[in-house]
Amino acid sequence: MTPAQKETYLVIEQWWANFGFGPTIEDIMHLTGEKGRGNVARKMRRLIDIGICKGSTKFPRSIRPANLKLKSLHG
Numbered sequence: 001m002t003p004a005q006k007e008t009y010l011v012i013e014q015w016w017a018n019f020g021f022g023p024t025i026e027d028i029m030h031l032t033g034e035k036g037r038g039n040v041a042r043k044m045r046r047l048i049d050i051g052i053c054k055g056s057t058k059f060p061r062s063i064r065p066a067n068l069k070l071k072s073l074h075g
Helices: 003-019 025-032 037-049
Strands: none
Touching: 003 025, 003 037, 025 037
C-alpha cells in the first residue's frame, strides 16, 4: 500500500468510526487535500482491489474497511 492509499484508507476507517457510513469522494478530497476526484476514486478502487476495503461501484458511500462487520437489516 502506498502512503497516499494508506492516508485514504485511514480517512475511510475514521469516517466509519465517527459516522457509521462511508465518506464521499469529496469528503476524502477535503480531508486529504487531494485536488482530483479521479485520483481519489482510483485510490478507493485500488483499496477494494487489494482487499483492504469492500465496496460497490453502484453506491459511492458503500466503501468500508474489509474488517468492519455490519449488522444485517433483514433480521
